[in-house]
Amino acid sequence: MKPVCFFPKIAARAAVAFVFLAGQGIAEPSHGIAMYGEPALPADFSALPYANPNAPKGGRIVTGNTGAFDSLNPFVLKGNSPWQLRFFAYESMMGRNRAEPFALYGLLAETIETAPDRSWVEFTLREEARFSDGSPVTIEDVIWSYETLGTEGHPRYHTFWNQVAIIEATGPRSVRLTFNTDNRELALIAGLRPILKKAQYENSALTDATLENFPIGSAPYVVADFEAGRQVTLKRDPNYWGKDVPFRQGTNNFDEIRIDFYGDGEVLFESFKAGDISYAREFNAEKWASQYSFPAVQSGDIVKSEIEHQKPSGITGFVMNTRRAPLDDIRVRDALMHSFNFEYINDTMTGGRQPRITSFFSGSLLSMQPGPATGRVQQLLTPFADELPEEALSGYDLPASDGSARNRRNLRTAVKLLNEAGWDIVDGKMRNASGETLSLDILLPQNDNQNKAVVDIWRKSLEQLGIDVSVTLVDNAQYAQRTGNFDFDITKERRALSLSPGNEQRLYWGSGAVAQPGSRNLAGIASAAADAMITEMLTAETQDDFVAATRALDRVLTTGRYIIPIWTYSVGRIAHRKEMKYPDELPIYGDGADWMPQLWWWED
Template sequence: MKSNYFQFVRSGLAATAFLATTAVFAEPQHGIAMYGDPALPPDFVSLPYANPNAPTGGRIVTGEVGGFDSLNPHIRKGRVPWQLRFLAYESLMGQSWDEPFTLYGLLAETVETDSTNLWVEFKLRPEARFSDGSPVTAEDVIWSYETLGTKGHPRYAGTWAKIEKSEITADGNIRFTFKEPDRELALIMGMRAILKKAQWDDASFEDSGLDTIPISSAPYVIDDFEAGRFVSLKRNPDYWGRDVPFRRGTNNIDELRMEFYGDATAMFEAFKAGELNTIRETSTAKWAQQYNFPRVTNGEVVKSEIPHQRPTGIDGFVMNTRRDIFKDWRVREAMLQAFNYEFINGKLNGGDGLPRIASYFHNSVLAMEPGEASGKVAELLEPYKGQLLPGTLEGYVLPASDGSARNRKGIREASRLLEEAGWVVKDGVLTGQDGKPFVFDILLKQGSAEHQSIVNIYKEHLERLGIFATVTVVDSAQYRERTDAYDFDMTHFIRGLSLSPGNEQMSYWGSDGVTNPGSRNLMGMNSPAAEAMIQRMLTSESQEDYRAAVKALDRILIAGRYAVPLWYSNVSLLAHDANLKFSDKLPIYGDWIGFQPDVWWSE
């Protein structure tokens, strides 16, 4: 797996369709949905995309570019294999990836919330156990939530700040009371990793590195590792939850091993040689041209194309508006005009290439409608009309070229916009009113060969405008440090967006991230209108209102011209050993968290 693949995820979660009615729980339930009722009944056998009769055994060996210096994915510092957050930990509830945003009981037997969305209560399963055999207690749950929210990675802080009170009720349940109504918060509170409190009584949670392996209740435990080289997880033969409906037909593989490489080329060669037995491919040209090596032609490796119905999210080059050169939207539009997408796409992806990401929720029912805003979307945006950038209400379409290398039309328009913004060309160099040249740096992570190829072409196009860009390539640790501190001009970024976007959107686009380090708001956007749309999403009482708020947010984001979008595919490309199998029934999210390795098996 490529190390940036699930940054699309990381975060955050969304869907194709919602039920129109609002669920009001008067008593404990086996599951909870953002809108309506869970699709699966209380006596469901397994998730619809899992095979409850799958055999157990075998191993999955994946590749990663980079290294690691910690095994605790919940802390602020250190490099951690990203998969550990999902493979080595459990939460109170588990998400079904065949529904927009629906959770079913895992560590928790039941969930209950009130009609005003002010609290949520969980009842633990009495049989729940940590991997050392000790019971999972309500005290462990409360401690885990508080520790993650106050000492853990910044991604947990926003949610914890919304909690008024956490308590153990008289009957031993765990209840969280919210500071204000929030429909999504009841679900989010079911999705935090649960750790063993006693393990950290005499140890520093926030400073844990390779000397401490956090104890959890998950089906897999870390069995072996070598710093920066590999991590091996083994299926726990004494796992407590094998008969929980959410778990039936999942976690069938005996060993999950992650091998680490210096670059993507070395990782691909390792797959060709059989050192890895599964790999994800993001380049359709490479998929078509380079997956013809002996292990493919003799049938040892098969190529699987897995469709999905989730939003594209955003994948591209983000401009840091904290930098003076990118504060003006006209400059950002000029950067978009200069990016010759059609030429770059055809050159790197072959033929007609891949479709372009047209907006942040493109390829889904949540995407903005083309043309002028209307109906509820227009009503939501109207109060902010004076602060919205051109294209938000009228409709924004990314610039397109004729596919030739020169991109004359785009360069002319970019020149016009730059001149309008106060930039002039002097001796072949674009110069500002302060006499300083338009120069900037593009920060990339080591191993991103495709992005470097894109940037090399882009630089040539920018030079025609008198703009001279440099490229800095750093390792993953430096990259995280610099992006957490917003120490870059432009960088590649991915934000995965789901069919049920909610609270995580504030971390992505909220104004707190303009100055507070470690947020996901890399562009530094500060938009009261965007924050109002997010708040409306969290308080909507109907599917119609919710979708309108998301569509309005989509307009604000794309018209903000914060990023240069790349391409997308509604099909994931996985090459894997022929003995690795998955069900014919695919979840609507396709190849997403909870798919490989969770519902795969080995024959």
């Protein structure tokens, strides 16, 4: 297909790419795409398999966030916006089917087309696609959105854009992106980038958006009202363009979603008990078992639902900033891991009801296997044996205590590790050869009561080792600013991981993100082995090679002692109004921002 409008990024790369493309086989447009193999749903599918296409429309629900907000623009680094906006108010070319590891189907795009080697991807826009103001979504909007997000938007969008050699219109409603990197996932990632309205920013920059001038979207919900820092009201657009698109059948059923903001989680919970909030997600199994017997639960007005899933554990815990000494020393990090008495903390916090995360992908097919690395995993890791901890190849288990508060054996090991790293107890303090005390500051949001309680227990063990510990509590805006600038020693970490991890792994653990402000690589991981394993994942052409590369990455990350893991969320827990219903069939990913409340409905 001959381009009708050329939009170059780099002229030299464009010329090379044109010659390269001339040798590619002819691709065919499709209704969907999967990371491996063919998408599971046929071209004539009528609804997602876990959606209720007959769900009634109507009802109003209220949800709660902790903290506050000072922005309604979720696409830039500046400001703190409600996290729900990206999911509820904006759309991308494709939408994800949560019943498959990684497969996309047409949303703004009618079809998707790729080269056999996925060196390029082409989308054809639906003719009926509209923004919420009624104006058509155009190819110019699409091209502008990719470029602007990739250059002016939040840094999480930059990595993808840097792997685009050319973006060009190939017809009145079609656009092609040609990549400069051998990365089979890029075609799918392209399908998930949000599309914004170019004309809105003819006289201003995306980064200049104010509370009153937030981006216009094309999704089922629009911001109808807000009170700075306190509440945002989203209303279902009665003129939503995509109401007949198969991907949208049975979704976005509530007429209104209001987001109220609370100072901390306990205040939010009390408001839920009082009936001010329609639903609450609970992440603490002990609290779920002991504190959800209030009158509304007993009367049946509030229902407790447990949502199963098949996804990896991901990583939740306390991340150590390796950009700063002495946390750049793995022996110090290992000592801190030994000092963290998980068994005692877990019993105190959850009654021992939640199992520990044992690796970044634990609980799934993608997790590192017990014992020494074998087969393809061993082959991948062996070239990096000199830079990796020995346990990456020989096998590794997290430190475990006897469950008592004393944790003596692990504390003795911690002292030994610190001694090896050049630290010794002098006058009751852990000091280095220069007499400096080992001091650590733990940064947390002021409303994070659960992690604060965990740190209060852990802190006693650290002080037993002669380490000076301070805990700094800041508001959400300061927390976002400080973590975005890596201004911390230790802070909380939560990274949900999918059954098809890909390009986002570079943002989480890649060396290219270490110095990038706003990067999600909070630990500052700069590992050639991690980079190589991510590349292997992204270029794998078979499921077996992909699984081996992910297991190898899991070993690199886990044995690197970057994050002290706590408990896994093996089941989703949602307490909700009895009128709120959800389909019987659950997606393999269970609960998530694009399942609850999108797939739910109100039934009196």
